[in-house]
Amino acid sequence: xxxxxxxxxxxxxxxxxxxxxxxxxxxxxxxxxxxxxxxxxxxxxxxxxxxxxxxxxxxxxxxxxxxxxxxxxxxxxxxxxxxxxxxxxxxxxxxxxxx
Numbered sequence: 001x002x003x004x005x006x007x008x009x010x011x012x013x014x015x016x017x018x019x020x021x022x023x024x025x026x027x028x029x030x031x032x033x034x035x036x037x038x039x040x041x042x043x044x045x046x047x048x049x050x051x052x053x054x055x056x057x058x059x060x061x062x063x064x065x066x067x068x069x070x071x072x073x074x075x076x077x078x079x080x081x082x083x084x085x086x087x088x089x090x091x092x093x094x095x096x097x098x099x
Contacts, residue, residue, distance in 0.1 A: 009083050013090035 009086040010090065012083075013087050
């Protein structure tokens with residue numbers, strides 16, 4: 001999975017894709033990024049605030065070789081399609097930001 005694919009999916013769901021975690025050009029924007037932990041990739045929704053800090057939105061999607069899954073308070077859900085996973089992350093992240 002390439003960052004450009006994530007960005008394209010994210011923009012379809014109203015998220016502003018960005019490779020930067022801070023800076024005047026993307027402050028207060030949502031974006032999705034990949035984080036490699038050990039041998040596992042996590043798709044994360046993050047937001048940059050005006051003070052330059054980047055805060056995780058509390059939503060992660062683990063992207064495996066054969067399936068995508070959501071890691072959340074209510075357990076793990078298998079995703080067969082990355083676009084469905086991104087849509088779910090986008091909706092959950094927007095809800096978190098509204099609260």
